[in-house]
Amino acid sequence: MRLLQNFIARITDKEVDLINKARIQMLVFLLVAYFLFGLSLVLAYSYTNQVPQMMRACVISGFSALLFVMLYCFNSWRIISHFILMLITILGVWANLLFFVKGVNAATLQYIWLASALGFYMHGNKWGWIYTILNIIPVLIDAMFSKGYFFLNNGAQVIARPIYIYVLVFDFFAIAFLHYYFFKAFNKNIITLTETKNQLNDINQRLNIKVDEIKKLSNARMSFLSTMSHELRTPLNGVVGLTNVLLLQEPRKDQEETLSVLKFSAENLLSLVTDILDFNKLESDTVELERIPFNLSELVENIYASTRLKASEKYLEFRIEVADQLKAVNLMGDPTRLTQVLLNLLNNAIKFTEKGSVRLICSVADITNKDLKVRFSIEDSGIGIEVNRQQEIFEDFIQASSSTNRNYGGTGLGLAIVRRVLKLHHSVVEVESVIGKGTKFTFDIVYHYQDKIEVAHGSSVVTSDHNSLSEMRILVAEDNVVNVMVIRKTLNRVGINPAVAENGREALSMHLENNYDLILMDLYMPEMDGYEATRKIRQIEDVVKSAIPIIALTATVNNQVEDDVKAVGMNGYLSKPFHANDLFAELRKYAN
Structure with missing residues (x-):
C-alpha cells in the first residue's frame, strides 16, 4: 500500500x-x-x-x-x-x-x-x-x-453462476467507488476553496489594516517632515537673511569671506531641507504642475545668475545658449518645476566638475501651430559616470559611487527629484557619459506657446528703483524676534520702516487703528494665527480695510499651505527663507 x-x-x-x-x-x-x-x-x-x-x-x-x-x-x-x-x-x-x-x-x-x-x-x-x-x-x-x-x-x-455474481458485484462496487471517490475529492476541494477564501478574506482584512497603518505612518511622516521643515527653515531664515544684510553693509574683505562661507553653508542646508520635502511631496503624488505663461530666456538668465558664482569660484567656463526662437515666445507651463530640474542638474554639473566647462543649451526639437518641443542639454567636463551606474543615479538616495558622498556630499535626492518632475511632464532624461571626460543630460518637454508678453516672475532679479517702495506702510505680523529683525532690515534697504505685531490679534487691532498699504502675515502665531486674523480682516465692514493686500510668510512649505492661504483670502505666499528680491517683487505689485 x-x-x-x-x-x-x-x-x-x-x-x-x-x-x-x-x-x-x-x-x-x-x-x-x-x-x-x-x-x-x-x-x-x-x-x-x-x-x-x-x-x-x-x-x-x-x-x-x-x-x-x-x-x-x-x-x-x-x-x-x-x-x-x-x-x-x-x-x-x-x-x-x-x-x-x-x-x-x-x-x-x-x-x-x-x-x-x-x-x-x-x-x-x-x-x-x-x-x-x-x-x-x-x-x-x-x-x-x-x-x-x-x-x-x-x-x-x-x-458459472458464482463467477457471474462475482462479476456483477465487482462492477457494482467499481461504479460505487467512482461516485464515492470523485465526490469525496470534490467536497474536499470545495472545503479547501472555502477555507482558502476565508484565509484570503482574513489576509485582505489584515492588509487593509496594514495599508491604513501605512497611510497613517506616511501622513505622520509628512506631518513630521513639514514640522521639521518649519522648525529648520525658521532659524535658517534668520541666518540667510542677516548674512545677506551684513554682506550689503560693505564688510572688510576677511569678514566678507567669512560671511560668504556662512551664507553658502546656510543655503546648502536649506537646499537639503527643500530637497527632502520636495521628494516626499513628489513621492506622495500630491504635486500638480502649474500652467502659467513664462519666458524661457528670462528664466534661464535668472538660473544662470544664481549659479554663476559657484562656477566662477571653481574657475569653470559657464555658458548658457538659448535659441532665438525661444526668446521670441512665452511658454505655458510650470516655471518653478522647470527651474527645480535645471538647478539640480546644473548644480550637480558644477559640483562634479573640477576644471573645464559647464553648458546649458535650450533648443527647439520640434514645433507645430500650438506646441513647441524644447530640448534641454546640460553638459559638463567633470568626473563622468560609469555605464552600469547611469540609470541607478536616478534612484532614491543613490549616488554614482560610495566615494561620491564622502568627496562631494549631498543626499542623493537631486536626480531622483529630476526624474519625478520630468515624469509629471511626460518626459525622461537621457544620459551620455565618459569617465574622466564629462557627462551630458538631455530631456525634452512639450509646451504650448504664445507671442511674448510681459510676464511677472516672483523669482526674477529686480533692478527697478526701490524708491517706489519707500513710501509703503507695511505691517508685519510675526512672533519670532529673529525673523522680525530679518524682515525689518530687509525692508529698511528700500526705505521702509515697518510696524510689527507679535500675533494675529495684535495685527487685527493695529490694522483697525492705523492705515497700512500691505500686511506681511506669519501663519503660526500665539493667541490668534495668521489664518484667523486674515478671516477677521476680510470681515471688516470698511471695504478699504477689508481689502488690504495680505502676503503670507511662513517656513511651512507644502501644497496644502498654498491652497489654505488662498482659501482664507490672502493675496500671495512667500516661504522662509525668502530672497529679498522676491519680497520686493511682491511689494511692487501693490506699491500704487
Missing part, C-alpha cells in the same frame, strides 16, 4: 489542481483493481474451461498492467483514461451485445453506467456525453430489433 501511495505521489507531484489529483488517484486504483480482477477471472474461467471469457479477462488484465506502466513512465493520465474508456466500451458493452451475451443483461448495463460516469468524471461534459452516447447506441439498436428487452442471465456464452 505504501508503494502504491509513493507511486501516486510521484505522478501527482506536478499537478496543482486538486480535482486532477483526485482523477489520477482514481485512475490508479481502477487500473490496479481491474488488473487483479482480470487475473482472478482468468483463473476462474480456466477452471470452468470458458476460453472466450478467459481471453477477454486476459486482455483486461494485460491492458491494465500495460496502462499502469505507461502511466508510471509517461504520466499521460488523460490519454490512458481514454484507453480505459474505449476498452470498457468495446470489451464490455459492444462485445456483450455482439458475441458474449447477444443482448442486454445486468453486466452490460453496469459497463454502460461505468463508462458514462468515468467519462464525465475524468474528462468533463464534452467527453462524458460522447462516451455515454457510444455506449447507449448499441442498447437502443438492440431494443429496436430484438424480442427480449432485458434479462439477468448469462446470455450466449454461459458461465
